[in-house]
Amino acid sequence: MTRPVISVCVATYNQVGLIERCLRSILEQEVVADVQVMVGDDASTDGTSEVLEKLAAENGSRLLHLRRARNMGAIANISDLLGRAQGDFIARVDGDDFWLPGKLSRQLEFFANHPECDAVYTNAITVDASGMRCGVFNDVGDEQIDLARLLRRGNFLNNSSVLFRAMDRPGWASSIEQIDYQVHLWQAQRGRLGHIGEPLTAYRLNSQGSMILSANAHVRELYWRAIQSVPRDLVTDDDYAHGITDFLRRVFFRSVRTRDPELLRTWGARVYAASPYRTGRTTALVVANIMRMMGKMLVGQLRGRDHRNVLYRR
Known part of the structure; x- marks a missing residue:
């Protein structure tokens, strides 16, 4: 078997205190493959570029530092990478996240055992600004996920954990603004998605520049756009109805946390207007989603720290 090549795409901007840990976690992976790392440095001004120059000099052809002459923006930066x-396989990582030992070897093993899968994700630990562990990203085990399941349960996949076959690179290399969920849904249209339940990635919470923190309303619009991007002939009405009512469940909890009933009213009207079902059945799905999540949260409280501190429950 030919030794595979893995291309790792890392997008960064002004992450001087974080980027070295990210890159070393990639370069230190023990895997039977040639790993080539490309870093898109989006015209950083805080010393990130100097850190990258040093690492590129240390690692030669294994690390390519692409220093942008001007700021391109996150979408154009990662699309160019x-x-x-x-490579035969492609991974992508946000510059403030990092990998844990054994990640790539486990994913290549998964591909060898599951040729029907076009991408494989892993769970992640969540860490704070100092790198201290806080909990886990999701409550999903070792599974294969199809488009219908991903639409019905919403986003629970960690973007910095993905490894996919190069022949199925996402159709997101464009100037159109998208969020991770839309990319995951696109991948699921190409084939099944594998998920390794063991956390093999670290996801940094509340990082500088996070759209969830700085533009929560905009992210919500993009999430809704992601759901609408799924061709309706690929899923049933029931799949679509579960997807939009799960979205409204997320809006409900956000509305409660922020004490903003108008948020729920506004999105409730949009979801009910889009639902393929009548009001009563749509309401039943929304309530069922809310109760399901409350039950999962209660069980998590009883089972301990990692089960209690789950960022995305499915």
């Missing part, structure tokens, strides 16, 4: 990737 994907377009340059030459």
Whole structure:
């Protein structure tokens, strides 16, 4: 068997205190593959570029530092990296996240055992600004996920954990603004998604520049756009109805946390208008989603720290 090549695409901007840990966690992976790392440095001004120059000098051809002459923005930056990737497999990582030992080898093993899968994700630990562990990203085990399941349960996949076959690189290499969920849904249209339940990635909470913190309303619009991007002939009305009512469940909890009933009223009207079902059945689905999540949260409280501190429950 030919030794595979893995191209790792890392997008970064002004992450001087974080980028070295991210890159070393990639370069230190013990895996039977040639790992090539490409870093899109989006015209950083805080010393990130100097850190990258040092690491590039240390690692030679294994690390390519692409220093942008001007700020391109996150979508254009990662799209350019994907377009340059030459590996048999492609991974992408946000510059403030990092990998844990054994990640790539476990994913290649998964691909060898599951040729029907086009991408494989792993669970992640969540860490704070100092890198201290806080909990886990999701409550999903070792599974294969199809488009219908991903639509019905919403986003629970960690973007910095993905490894996918180069022939199925996402159709997101464009200037169109998208969120991670839309990319995951696109991948699921190409084939099944594998998920390794063991946390093999670290996801940094509340990082600087997080859209969830700085533009929560905009992210919500993009999430809704992601749901609408799924071709309706690929899923049933029931799949779609579960997807939009799960979305409204998320809005409900956000409305409660922020004490903003108008948020729920506004999105409730949009969800009910889009639902393929009548009001009563749509309401039953919304309530069922809320109760399901409350039950999961209660069980998590009883089972201990990692089960209690789950960022995304499915």
